[in-house]
Amino acid sequence: MILATHDTDLVPVLDELHDLHRSSPERIAKLETVSWFDAQARVKGGFAGGNIRATGGRAIWNTNLDRACYEASLDKKDYR
Numbered sequence: 001m002i003l004a005t006h007d008t009d010l011v012p013v014l015d016e017l018h019d020l021h022r023s024s025p026e027r028i029a030k031l032e033t034v035s036w037f038d039a040q041a042r043v044k045g046g047f048a049g050g051n052i053r054a055t056g057g058r059a060i061w062n063t064n065l066d067r068a069c070y071e072a073s074l075d076k077k078d079y080r
Contacts, residue, residue, distance in 0.1 A: 001017070001029040001030070001031050001032070002032050002033065002034055003031065003032070003034075004033070004034045004035070005033075005052065006035070006052060007052070010052065011052055011053070011054065011055060014031065014033075014052065014053075014054040014058070014060060015054050015055055015056065015058060017031045018054050018058045018060060019058075031060055032060065032061045032062070032063065033051050033052065033060055033061070033062045033063075034051075034062065034063045034064075034065060035050055035051040035052075035062060035063075035064055035065070036064075036065055036066075036069075036070055037050060037064035037065065037066060038066065038067050038070075039066075040067070050064075051064070
């Protein structure tokens with residue numbers, strides 16, 4: 001399962017899914033996160049992005065997607 005969000009209200013969900021997977025890996029999918037990350041934004045003083053993190057030392061893999069990935073994911077269709 002992959003979670004793409006910056007909503008920190010979901011941190012308890014990350015914690016719970018991590019713990020469930022560790023106790024029952026054959027039943028519960030492994031959890032990963034994905035986030036936008038723009039290193040140049042940080043250099044320019046802006047928000048660079050980043051991932052939400054589980055608590056208590058739980059390690060969850062996160063993949064950072066750069067600006068090129070963001071641009072490629074845009075839906076350019078005009079729905080008007």
